[in-house]
Amino acid sequence: KVTRAYEMGLDTVRSLQQELAGYRRQLADNYLIDRSVTDKLVTEMYERKQQDVDFSHFLFSVGDRAVPEDSLAAYARIEALANQLNTRNFAELASSSSQDNYTKGRGGRVGFISAPMPAGFYALESLLFEGETGKVLGPVRSKAGYHMVFIHERRPAAGEVEAAHIMVRKSEDDNGAAREKIERALALLNAGTPFEQVSTEISEDVRTAQNGGYIGWFGVNRYEDPFEEAAFGLENDNAISAIVETSVGYHIIKRIARRSVQPLSDERPLLERTVQADSRYNEAIEALLLDIRQRANVSEDRALLEQWTRTLVDSAFLHFRWSTPEPRDERPLMLLGENGETVYTIADFQDYLASKARERMSAGRTDGSRAAVDALYPEWVKETLLAYEETKLEDRYPEFRALMREYEEGILLFEAT
Numbered sequence: 001k002v003t004r005a006y007e008m009g010l011d012t013v014r015s016l017q018q019e020l021a022g023y024r025r026q027l028a029d030n031y032l033i034d035r036s037v038t039d040k041l042v043t044e045m046y047e048r049k050q051q052d053v054d055f056s057h058f059l060f061s062v063g064d065r066a067v068p069e070d071s072l073a074a075y076a077r078i079e080a081l082a083n084q085l086n087t088r089n090f091a092e093l094a095s096s097s098s099q100d101n102y103t104k105g106r107g108g109r110v111g112f113i114s115a116p117m118p119a120g121f122y123a124l125e126s127l128l129f130e131g132e133t134g135k136v137l138g139p140v141r142s143k144a145g146y147h148m149v150f151i152h153e154r155r156p157a158a159g160e161v162e163a164a165h166i167m168v169r170k171s172e173d174d175n176g177a178a179r180e181k182i183e184r185a186l187a188l189l190n191a192g193t194p195f196e197q198v199s200t201e202i203s204e205d206v207r208t209a210q211n212g213g214y215i216g217w218f219g220v221n222r223y224e225d226p227f228e229e230a231a232f233g234l235e236n237d238n239a240i241s242a243i244v245e246t247s248v249g250y251h252i253i254k255r256i257a258r259r260s261v262q263p264l265s266d267e268r269p270l271l272e273r274t275v276q277a278d279s280r281y282n283e284a285i286e287a288l289l290l291d292i293r294q295r296a297n298v299s300e301d302r303a304l305l306e307q308w309t310r311t312l313v314d315s316a317f318l319h320f321r322w323s324t325p326e327p328r329d330e331r332p333l334m335l336l337g338e339n340g341e342t343v344y345t346i347a348d349f350q351d352y353l354a355s356k357a358r359e360r361m362s363a364g365r366t367d368g369s370r371a372a373v374d375a376l377y378p379e380w381v382k383e384t385l386l387a388y389e390e391t392k393l394e395d396r397y398p399e400f401r402a403l404m405r406e407y408e409e410g411i412l413l414f415e416a417t
Contacts (some may be wrong), residue, residue: 005412016411028390031400037284040274042268048115048129049261054152054221055128056090056108059100062145064120078139078146085136090150094235099145108150113221114157122280124149158220159260161231165196167205169249182243182250189240195254204249213254226250232258234399254304285382291386304333305377308346312369320357324350334381337387344384352380 062074094108117125120143140147170178196212203209217377234255240251328347336342364372395400
C-alpha cells in the first residue's frame with residue numbers, strides 16, 4: 001500500500017507534506033536537547049549513583065564571583081602545591097593549609113559521598129567518580145575554589161534510609177543529665193512505649209519531636225559518621241538503635257525503611273528534574289553549541305553587527321512597538337554550512353529582537369540599546385544554532401530518521417487506504 005501511495009504521487013500532495021512537517025516540528029522541538037544533553041547526563045548520573053566514593057581534599061577558596069586576578073593567584077598556589085602533595089603527606093598538608101575548616105581537622109577527609117554533588121561541583125564530581133583510586137588528583141575548580149583530591153576507595157552505593165530519631169542535647173556542665181535523659185527514653189522504648197510518644201515527650205529536636213521524630217530519607221554524608229553508621233547499620237525496618245553520641249548530643253534512631261538505587265526507568269523522572277536544575281545542564285548545552293559551531297563552520301560578521309548597533313536610537317529601539325524596519329536588511333550576519341550555504345541576515349536578527357520586546361526593554365533600561373543587543377545576540381545565536389542542527393536530525397540520528405519514515409509511510413498508507 002505504501003508503494004502504491006508513492007506510485008499515486010501522494011507524497012507530493014501539499015496538505016500531506018504539511019501534516020508531516022507538523023509532526024516533525026513536534027518531534028524535533030526537544031529531540032536534540034533530550035538526546036544530546038538530557039539523556040547523556042541522566043545516564044551518567046545514574047551510573048555514578050551505583051557507587052559511593054570515599055575521598056579527602058585540599059581546598060584553596062575562591063568565590064564564584066572572584067575577580068580574575070584572585071582566581072589566577074589561587075590557581076598558581078594550588079598548582080605549586082600539586083607538585084608537593086602525595087599520598088603520604090596529603091593529610092598533613094591538608095591539616096595545616098587547607099581552607100576547608102570543616103575537614104582540615106580530619107586531614108581533609110570528607111568520607112563517603114554519593115552522586116549527585118550539589119550544584120556548582122560537577123567538575124569535582126566528575127573527577128571523583130572517574131578518577132583513579134589511590135592517587136592524588138587535580139587541581140579542579142568548583143564554586144568553592146580549587147581542589148586537590150585523594151580518592152581512598154569506592155564501594156557499592158549504600159542507598160538511602162528513612163528514619164526517625166530521639167535526640168537529647170548535651171553540654172559540658174550538664175553533669176550527665178543528658179545521658180540520663182536519653183537512657184530513660186531507651187528504657188521506655190524497651191518497655192514497649194511507642195517511639196512516636198517517647199519522641200514527643202523527650203526529644204529536644206524541635207523540628208521533628210512533634211512529628212514522631214521523623215527525619216525522612218537521607219543518603220551518605222548528610223549527618224555525622226556515628227549517626228549514619230548507626231542508621232545504615234540497622235538491618236530491619238522498625239529496628240531501634242542503641243544510644244548514639246554525636247557532637248550535638250545523644251540519639252536513638254529508628255529505621256523506617258531502606259532502599260537501594262532503583263531501576264533507571266523508575267529513577268529517570270527524578271534524575272531528569274535534577275539534571276535540568278543543575279549547572280551541569282547549562283555546561284552541556286554550551287558544549288553542544290560549541291560542537292555545532294565547529295561542525296557547521298559558523299562564520300559571524302561582528303563588524304556588521306557593530307555597525308548596525310551604532311545606528312540604533314534608544315527612544316525607538318527600546319519601545320515595545322519597535323519592529324523590523326522596511327526594507328528588510330538582508331546583509332549576511334551569520335553563515336553556516338561547509339560553504340556558507342545557510343545565511344542568516346541582519347533582518348533575521350531584527351525579527352528575533354522584535355519578538356523579544358520585554359527582554360529588549362529590560363536589558364536596555366539602564367545602559368541603552370547596545371546593552372540590549374549585547375544581551376540578546378548570544379541568545380539569538382544559540383536558538384539559531386539549535387534550529388539549524390534540528391534540520392540535520394535525520395543525518396545525525398538514525399532512530400529519528402526511522403521514526404520520520406514511520407510517520408511518513410503511515411500518513412501515505414492511511415491516505416491510500
